[in-house]
Amino acid sequence: MTVQITSLKPGEYAPTPDAGLGALRTARGNLPLESVEVEALITGLTSGVGVAQGFRNPFDVPLEATYVFPLPDRAAVTSFRMEADGRVVEGVLKERGEARQDYDRALAEGRRAAIAEEERPDVFTIRVGNILPGERVTVRLALSQPLPYEDGAATFRFPLVVAPRYIPGTPLDERSAGDGVAPDTDAVPDASRISPPVLLPGFPNPVRLSLTARVDPAGLDLREMRSSLHVVTREDDTVSLRPGERLDRDFVLRLEFAASSALALVPDRAKDDDEPDTTDGDGTFTLTVLPPSGDGQGERRPRDVVLLLDRSGSMAGWKMVAARRAAARIVDTLTSADRFAVLSFDSVVERPDRLDAGLVPASDRNRYRAVEHLARLEARGGTEILQPMEQGLGLLDDSSRERVLVLVTDGQVGNEDQILERLGARLAAVRVHTVGVDRAVNAGFLGRLAGLGAGRCELVESEDRLDEAMEHIHRRIGSPLVTGLSLKPEGLDVLPGTVTHLGSLYSGVPLTVSGRFRGPASGAITVHGTATGGTPWERRLTGTPAEGEAPRAIWARAHLRRLEDRYATGEHDLEREIVATSLRHGVLCRFTAFVAVDTRVVADGEPRHRVVQPVEMPSGWDMPAPAMPMAASMPAAFTAAAPAVFNAESEGLTPPGAAPTFGGAAPSVVAGGPPAPMPAPRSAPGRGRSFFRAPSPKMAPPPPIHRSPDAVRPQLADELARLRAASSLPRAERLRYLADLGSRLSALVTYLGGQDRLASLATDLTACETTPGTDVDALWQRAITVLTELTGAGEPDEPGRGHAPRSPFWKRS
Template structure:
């Protein structure tokens, strides 16, 4: 019988007469995927169980593919299934909280990033099992006749840069605590929602996973293999059934499945569908480019290597091996340079080096001496390579990034590439590891007009490097143009600007024609050397088509809209994403699925516990690299059976859970073995990889000057200006006075003047969202807008307000 329940570093422990044990509310994940041609339809079933004698809420942070179109969620209680409905995210949260307070069982599915999701399940009765079912569609990656299906299984710890926000949502951190991985900051306001508690080395969760994949390619399937898992393969006519082998069910790495189809590669595949929303299509085009092997243009390659703590061990060794092969695989007339980053940024040489024996030896020695430690300050590294000196303007500059991508400030990196990558330059990304951040790696390559490659930390590197050089050395199809011939309006196609194509890389387009009238799509481009390319695709829309095509178009539109907001959320952009997500029943950062039982299933006046599901460390990742020497010295926190939600106050245990103990107090205050507050067995998402930062003061806060380089540069030539609050609605007079005082203390360096109009979403005393009204604003200097955004996010509100605020400020000399 359970005697006491203790929350320690983000996980719940059960103290029995025999021993203390970790509570694992997630028992099993079942994945069933059906692949038809280029499209997969996947159903994920998560089985939660309450091991306590009191009501449980389980919260699980987990990954899905970054291109997945998630369009369905259900919860199953016994023989009863409750279908989730898509709502605006804030509305879904309110429905969930109300249901929880009423004693109803409720499920809430939210998206934090394109590849990070949170499943909350409230009011699980003692001893009860409840299943959550999630369904999504995805377009398979296809290159040179090879299909690849990927299912990610764990979110590796994300590094969260920035200044901690006091009183953040996760309850983590304090004004005196060291910066941790698991708290909100002015750069990553939702940082506390990205990291789950990680099990220490050597400890195994009972949570396991089973995956079944059915492939129906229409033709014979060949060379089915997985570099990540042991699999069992069975064949039935032209269908293939793949399952995980019994000994490989730990959810700690991406499942990667690759296969080929018989016959010659198809040059064009068109899938279409029509419904009340119009006609939708997916086009997969593999241009048969003719090129001469001797048409290799001399290039200048800048390599950027991540040497932060998460790369310690196998990932860094894999990156070093890749780098050695990269250096030795360069063409004789190429030039190169190497930059590596963690807390600081270092370089092999201040200028590009000629590709000769002496410089190759110098580079190999530099690579061999690299070590992994410290924080992932990727922005410094990206800025270093984007501004790396050019000594020969005639060369094509190629930037090659090698990283696991374990950061929470993805948009900050993407914005830097989007704004500062020079025309004609290319940025390629390589991820080495078992569970890399594919969202960042894929998106940075797309914005960088390059290609992303993912390689496991234990895969051979020779073919990966050879393939990469074949692609970037060979001519590409550039200046791609699309023209529509037929009745009605032209289709809406994404990506809106088709990327340049590399050898063996298909062009994948998703289109919508509201009137569903057929026609012809003419595709033209220029092959290197000036040869003109032309292809015509006939399009017809049928109601019997695959319904996943419409969902994938909606997902592509959301992706395009989100790419336009990497600098910051805008009112029109958020509205457009939300409208698209609601129309196509898709999960997004602004929508969520919520499912609620009709009946009251628990007594809302009785206590309950809430716990985050602990997860495995990603395979091959070093605990020491993530957590440093304090990996196992996290102070336990007593929290326990909570009062009913309506009675929660800042003094109740809910506000104490997962509170960070200041670093200096840890050893001195650690209880002795056998004491009531036993030493933690769970690692709170990381407090290692701290960084030394150069800082400057503004508005009584410290901000990294590296993140505001443009502002600092401007300060040398621009006058000091101040903000003037023009109007505020949604706050009382006292709060308006406090906000005015706060903002008018901010000093900015700019030579521009103008008005900025913001909409602030305030929830429980925190500014959760800052939307810029671009249409109503006249000030356009992005670096200054970024500073003002971060100021607003960091505003410390003395009341637990929940409101929407309209704010107009004037930047004036």
């Protein structure tokens, strides 16, 4: 992947005195996001979290700011509010399309508004529109989340950055669904909504981060607290981030508790008139059962194990080292009664040279050959995860044996729904374990895979954590202590269809199940199952009344996630049920959105500046090595991130004709100065070039690629629509817009391997700001003419923001 990024030179940026610590002023204006504040109250094995995001408009016209950010994948977002100019506007949860209409209508009428939407279980978008010049606006989210517990420790994980994700597929002809750097594709129809632009390494900290977690053991025996990725300070029961920490990795806090089995019965509190209706039940139960003693190594069926190892470019550095070690440890857990296969993948799938195709006996010789293969792997190429998973599942066809699929990856792909739709039914027939290796891991996707396959998801955020995680995996790969779990309530009216996923009982991992009940908060539940060796197992728990709003919200989020996964696997008739459940319980999901609209008119119509907040490159990632011109900043008005264009075919990332992108190669939104010298990508013998590493001096450069302009028609159409929409800008801003457009078109020319007319236009546009006496009107019209001819587009049907109407991704046929 090759994209050249223009860096800021010393002296071209400076702190903004009145914008708070970390805010910057550049030639392109300030970044709108000033601060992120997180306050968590951990009570036992649940947490309530408040998130405040502060925005400021540094421009002299009203602004719309967009921020793509992560939240914990199991968290239930239950409230949203906007604060500005001394006014507080509470958000209302609505069906997503209706919420967008309310938001767009408010901006068109000159009112201030904000909207919060879920793109993935752990990726969200907030847009705040009509922020007045110099004004500060704060948006607040409240959420509840459970804390996973295993081996005597609960984990509070709070993600802080959306990592770049590999986007496979062919670009769609429709207008983009969002303003991200990746074009929408047939495999990821909302790629432009999950691919924010990325800041360059070394960029001064643009956002003031504050994170505080207060711990209330709630009767549990708290023995130790430790943070693995950030420097923290501790005062009594409160842990806080050290000032100056960046939003570039997950915050992970582990709490050593002594847990116990319990059944908590939480009645719904009395409903006010303006609160969501909860007539599907009178309360929520939460059942926690500790596993029986044992290490899971007793009598069991022989196993067929397929190990998939991700060696794609995003795994470069410490992650590849950790993944190789993890995979080798997994191979070492196999016994002579087992059979196995090892598949390493990027954009191609490879197997150890000296092992037969298919499953082979786990003999000492075969395991040695597999480990030898793993030890030679280096990161390269794109994360084409669907094909190896299909191949792996195809090998697991013997139902007389324990069938296990193990995936070691960072999970940084955008086509999660496509994978679930293609594989969902087959995953249920095997046991799927996922090992996520990253400091900003895609935990939502890996957790969904493990849940569908009744397995475990283990997250490894550092090399220091690897040995501990591998000990867990060693005891749990294909070795549940109790399977076939079911619940039998006694004196408690549990509502059918509300019980969350049961799964299996693993060594050191308590079973946590929740559901809804009707009637009084009393009764008992017996858990039945089959222990190792086929013996019956059961545990009876008597309910204890409890209080709190978190259990119902956490149950609703888990129930919605299960419905959404069924929808993704093809049950599209569930849409109404998902929306109704979300609205009834006041919990955000992918089919709904929170919208806050001020009643006061503050501007003359829609905002003229639109800025997509860039995000940090995740800690531990290598920045892609660029090799072609690409605009490193967006125009001050009508901001839209440039497409991440690169020589995909020569790099072995996709088959010819496809157009994948990797969000991590996106340009920074902040620019200035000449391009910084950076190495070209390295070539791997017989394979595609890695865009994460320096070139090998022994490798000749690939021959030039010449493509038809049709290959970038969607990008050119987007540029044309935005160009028309920005035609009323003042002269200075139009000049800046044209210069940035020229840089983006230069990248497309390089991608095409040459296009004379487009190249000539790009050259003149790039130089227009520094050319005295530039005729802006003539140059503007020339750009429109050339782009119109190259795209075959006529005049737009109506003026607007440069985006034609498009069905939301969740309504695609």
